[in-house]
Amino acid sequence: MTKGQHNALIVRREESVRTMGKDYLVALLLLLIVPTVYNGPRVLTLTAVSAAACMLGEIICCLAAHRDISIYDLFPITTGMTIAMLLPASAPFWLAAAASLFASVIARGPFGGTGHTPFHPAAAGIAFVTFCWPDLVFSYPDLSSGQKLPIFGDCSEFPTVLSPDTALKQGLKPEILPLDLLWGQFAGPMGTTATLVICACGLYLTLKKTIDARIPLCFVGSAAVYAALFPRIMTTPLTSVKYELLCGSLLFCAVFLAADSVTAPRTGPGKILYGILGGILAMLIRSYGAYEQGACFAILLLNAFSPVTDRLVLSVRERLMERAARRAGLPDGKGGGV
Known part of the structure; x- marks a missing residue:
């Protein structure tokens, strides 16, 4: 490869990264509208603090590693x-900052930044604060009380309510109207409850070729099959699927975390296998784990299997080609040789 070709490749890669970043930003801004309407402007300040902390961590890592910012x-x-x-x-600002700094400084920076992370940084950040401060991560504001969340103040005294995931964890049926399930008007992580908007974001990212739809579809599909076969509450399989898919962060994680092109497999069959495994892992952790939300932990386990998945697919493909070549009377699996 000539120097000119190498430089052109770098430029194309930078343009691709820039385009993907813009696509994710547009999707997240669209999704941000719903929790802002329901919870008020505190959603915007919490998001800004989280993004600023992550950017600060990135700058620190770049300076420490002598990389360009x-x-x-x-x-x-x-x-x-x-x-x-x-x-x-209602999460305290320091909690969002801690998760973002961990994601940026620990899960992202040491591996070289964008395009080199073996684990999804956001999943790592959430897993970190979940392990350290689970009570704060799973404490949801009760907006039915009529009180408003303070834009900048402390929310520790704000009334809280149990989430549908907590009810499912306890073997209880959540009391939520179907329309509220679709629009996300119930207790949960602020950006993961609006099913219709998340689906629209997934469609947008798919059409922009930022994500491969096979991963989230297989992720959600395998989780749905698991929920139908092994319901956690005494109800019909279809009702179990409805609550498991729509009440927690599973759908959001399938679109925004599992389908991440950096941590996902490269081969088509590998992506399908990856998605299926992810949905099953998420349901297993949700059913038997210590926390009501298990999707982020499932994503991290899934990331570890990503290279193995590709190697397995390539190994099986090579063996099938060799077998087909032997049946055709060829000396190897490459279509023949002299």
Whole structure:
């Protein structure tokens, strides 16, 4: 490869990263509208703090590693926004900042930044604060009380309510209207409850070729099959599927975390297998884990399997080609040789 070709490749890669960052930013901004309407302007300040902390962590890592700081790399910002979406609207600002700094400094920076992270930084950040401060991560504001969340103040005294995921964890049927399930008007992580908007974001990212739809579809599909076969509440399989898919962060994680092109497999069959495994892992952790939300932990386990998935697919493909070649009387699996 000539120097000119190498430089052209770098330019194309930077343009691709920039475009993907813009696509994620547009999708997250669209999704941000719903929790802002329901919870008020505190959603915007919490998201801004999370994104700023993630950007600060990125700058620190770049300075420490003597890497250039790109103003066009939007992934630190979208990572911070994703973390905010997975937190309750009443979460303290320091909690969002802690998750974002962990994501940026620990899960992202040491591996070289954008395009080199083996684990999704946002999933790592949420897993970190979930392990350290689970009571704050799963404490949701009761907006039916008529009180308003303070834009900048402390929410520790704000009335709280149990989420549908907590009810499912306890073997109880959530009392939520079907329309509220679709529009996300119930307790949960502030950006993960609006099913219709998340689906619209997934469609947008798919049409822009930012994500491969096979991963979220297989993720959600395998989770739905698991929920139908092994319901956690005494109800019909279809009702179990409805609550498991729409009440928690599973759908959001399928679109914004599992389908991430950096951590996902490269092969088509690998992506399908990856998605199926992710949905099953998420349901297993949700059913038997210590926390009501298990999708982020499932994503991290899934990321670890990503290279293995591709190697498995390529190994099976090579063996099938060799077998087909032997049946055709050819000396190898490459179509023959002399």
